[in-house]
Amino acid sequence: MILTDLQIEGFRRFASPVRLDGLGPGLNVLAAPNEAGKSTLLAALKAVLMVRSSSKAKPVKDLQPYGGGAPHVAVSFTWKGMDCHLEKQFISKAFTRLMLGSERFEGDQAEEALRNLLGLEEASKGEAAGLWSALLVGQGESFAQPDLNQTGQDSLRSCLEHGVDHATGGAAASAVLSRVRDRLHLLQTAKSGQPTGKYKQALEQEAQAQAYLQDLENRRAALEEDLAALDQARRALREQEDPERKAQDEAELVALRQLRDKLRVADAEELAARAALATVTHTRNSIRDEQERRQERRETQRKLEREAAEMQHDLQALTQRTAQARQRYEASRTQREQAEQQQQTARQALLAVSRRATVLQQRAALDRSKQTLHRAEAACTRLEQARAALAALQVDEALIRRVRKAVREQDAAQAALNARATRLTVILQPAAAGRVLLDGVACPQGETVLTQAADVQVEGIGQFRITPAVKDHDEALAAADTARQHLQSVLHSAGCQSAEDAETLFEERRQAETRVAEARAAFVASLPTARDERDATLFEALAMLRQELRDQVAALEREQAAFEQDCQPELTGAAGARAVQTGTETVCNSQTAGGAQADQTEATLQVLQQKARQEEERAARVADEARQTERAEQAAYNAPQNLQDKAEATLRQKQTERDQVGRELAVSAARESDEALAARAAEAAQAQAQAEAHVQALKAGRETEQPLSVVETRIMRREQGLENARTSIARLREEIKERETRVRVAEGDGLDEKIAEAGRTASRLKLDCEGYERERAALALLDQTLSDAEKTQTERYLAPLVRTLQPAFSTVFPGASLEMDTGFGLCGLTRRTAEEFGKLSDGTREQIAVLVRLGFAELLHARQSPAILVLDDALSFSDSQRLELMFDVLADAATRFQILVLTCRVEAFARLGGRSLSLRPIPQITERR
């Protein structure tokens, strides 16, 4: 089948008729951007081939353009060399027209003929499907493998079965299998094979029944146990209640109690004897203890006395040593005090010398200040003189500027006048000199400028009047006059005769200003304390300088007076004192003395200061030594003093102890003399011997008797036995009652009957389960066997399809082998390892899906069935390399059957080649009647 023409009108975006131009055998490519109408084109093709024109289903209505209208499509194709034409209109005025060569069909007849031709079968209302839906691949459909319906599968099967020897009966197997599975899935779940439905119910019921049976049997066992225990308890009760046994037990108990009483009396006697013995032993021991204690005290007393005497002796020696140490300590303290006194004196001498030196320094500073002030005052005087000189010179900067300006203006006015003036050039012969007069004076040779009317008189000739013909002459003249007058007035105010004078005066003033500046600089330099260079500040600084000097003088006088008052009375004795005196005198006289004398005094003072410092250091050293000596002596005194104190304390303690022991001894002796104590000890020893003998006698007498404890235990045991019997009777009665109650309750239940009934139910349910299991197993086996058989058969007839697909696959996926399932889907791809289709990448899946469709078309083609493949926007996930390979495959397949590729990827698909299609508007669809 080869499409040769396709025209559509009234389809979605194509409200007006368009024609797909350029269709022909082989590869056809319509490359157009998005929304160009490619998918609409495919929809139209699908509709014309697969949908009845009478259909009013929604997909058909969806084909209408937005404004409404009747979708109309006409397609021409060749079928096994025969020219065919198919035309359909949907929705309104629907019709179908089919021409197969010379045959013509209309309406339903045409639809049937078309279906027979294409091998379509009614799939849904008005829509036929089959393998065609796998070959006309819409946008987005190419990602998945084709979902073939039964018709599609049958078409493929019929193609495939062609080459297989036996009829496969695939459909029959599928039908049986579906029945088997229906039946099987009543018993077990499809997915996990777990029991379900009645089987599950039966299993659950059986489990319940078994549990119930078990419960009943447990209850039966409990009842049995109750019955057995009841019997046992009754027997035990009878035994316990036997009166003979009870009487015998009680008689035995009475005998035992009598024996016990006897034994208790003997026991008490022995106990008393033992107590007596213990008392005597205790008395004797206490006497012995008292004797020992007294002896011990006496020894202690003697020891303490000896120790006290020794201590007394030691203490005396120690006291002597302490007294010596104290004397040494006191001597060292006196020495230290003296040394400190001396140090104090030396320090004061040093202080006096230092003060004197300070006074001298202050005086020197005062002299320097005086000089400074003197210099400043001199500078001040010079400045005032310079300023007076300057003030006398009037011509300052402003004035000279005004003069200069007036001169310039006058010059300008004159120049302007001259410019307008008449030039009179006179060249006189030498003889004529003096004979020619201009305005009455001898006419100068050369050029003369005439600004006013001038009269030239030539002797002997006459007079000539020259009147300059000047338009503004008068104004210029007036301006020149004004300028001259202005200059004159300026000069006058400056007190000068001429401009030159003014300049001279100005120069003098500049020099005077320089002198003022110099004098001022000198004045500033002479004032070290001036904050800035303003005059007020400067004079203020000068005044401050004067004030400071006055203050310094006053301070010095005060200092000196104080010093003299302080020093005079102390300057006695030591060498330092002499030096000080000399220094003082020097200082005091220095006001009147000359410079040389002052220097000498200073040198002397330094020497004095040096000596005083040395003296002070020596005294300090001596004082330090004295202090150290004192500390050492104090330590030396403290040690024996402490020892003495301790020894005295210890001695006192010893004496106290000795006195205490002595008192204790005295008290003891007063209470009972040693002799009396010894007598009492002898008595006690005798009494103890007697008591011991008595105890031994009693003990010997009882050796043959039963021990009391054994008898008592026996009694207790008997009593307990009797008590136990009583308790046990009560307990047994209770137990019997309890068990009887339980048995009564249980027996009414009819446990045996229930067990029999439950057993019956359980075994019936078990039989049911076994039946279900047999049924299930048989069905499962049948399912398995049929599936296997079907698979084997399918594999056998799928082989040609796989063979058909393999070359294209090998091109795109070199070395890959493929596996198909019975639904003609590719279920796996084996490259190095087996891969599930669902787990492959989008791109690979799409390529496979396209290849599978290509395979279907190949198969149809090989069976001389219609084959055409339309791909709308397929291979969008392919990389360029795979795309290239796919192009190869498509191009190769297109040599055998027609392929239409609709794509928006114009550049990428340019390499595909093939016929280039285009959409062209046409006036109307060419109808063939």
Add this chain to the structure above:
Amino acid sequence: MKFIHTSDWQIGRTFRFADDDTLGALQAERLEVIRRLGLLARQEGAAHVLVAGDVYEHETPAERTLHQPIERMRDFADIQWHLIPGNHDADLPEGVWARLARSGLPENVTVHREPGAVLIDAAHKAWVLPAVLKRRHILTDLTAYMDEAETPPDALRIGLAHGSVVGFGGEVESEHNPVALDRAKRAGLAYLALGDWHGFCQIDTRTIYSGTPETDRFTTGGGGGGEAVVVTLHGPRAEPEIKRHRTGRYTWKKLDDVVLTSEQDILALDARIRSIAPDNPGAVLVWAAVSGLLSVDDMALYESNILKRLSGAVACLRLTGAPQLSAGLDDLDRFGSGGAVRAAAEHLLAQSESGGAEGQLASEALQRLFLFWQEMGAQAG
């Protein structure tokens, strides 16, 4: 002196093989037979019914079960009912009889719980000598005391016991609760009424097992059960007059080794079962042990005739075993000469021929495949 001898009522018995309806009917009939016994006694003019043990099936019946037979007997106030414990309802301390004694018994019902001669009919000087089982199983002969038991001279001594006559049967049960073979003779009994055997069984002229009045087993020895004995004693030394009387409603039948190989066999089996009680097949219980090989068609016949129709006709059709499917390659032609179904069938046939459990399973699977195919054919046709 005339009395009815019966035993082994086994009230409360359940039947595992029976479905619920059948079970209910069978149990109801076991009670109903008491009424028939009472009517029989009246009809025969017998004033006493001697029940030789195993009135109850279980040691601890439910309260209702406990009282059901007692109440049936109460309805026959003119008849004296004499009961003894059997091995199923031994006189245990807290057993059925103790329970009944606590709740009180009708005057016309006597439970003999202690051995010793008891006067039951002063007019006929009839004394009953019961043997009382205090436990389920006892190894001594409880009838031994009868030899020494004193009764006035010329008394009619009637022994009543439940156990196995030693040296008669040879079954395992005979080890328990033994009864001396010559007890009647040694103890001077006019009649020894025995229970424990469920089918009528006469040991000697005076020693008789009455069997159960309503059959309860497919394999009951002796007379097969379903009857009672009407005994007439003409004197202490006269031979008792024995009359067996049918009391049972249900017919129990076991058919061993039913081999089915053809259509004829199937039809014969059908006819055989239907002929057991042609006028009342609804009271027939059949247990058939079936085996054999059937062709595909015969198998279908078996399914429809036996499994569906006959099962509905009788009270209970219990089948053990089943005929096997005998399919050959010819049968497989039904699936056509090739194709997946044929291949599957061939595979299953081969598997089934290998035998064993797997073979059996394969055979069943194959049988179903035939059925499915047939159904599909029927639908298509």
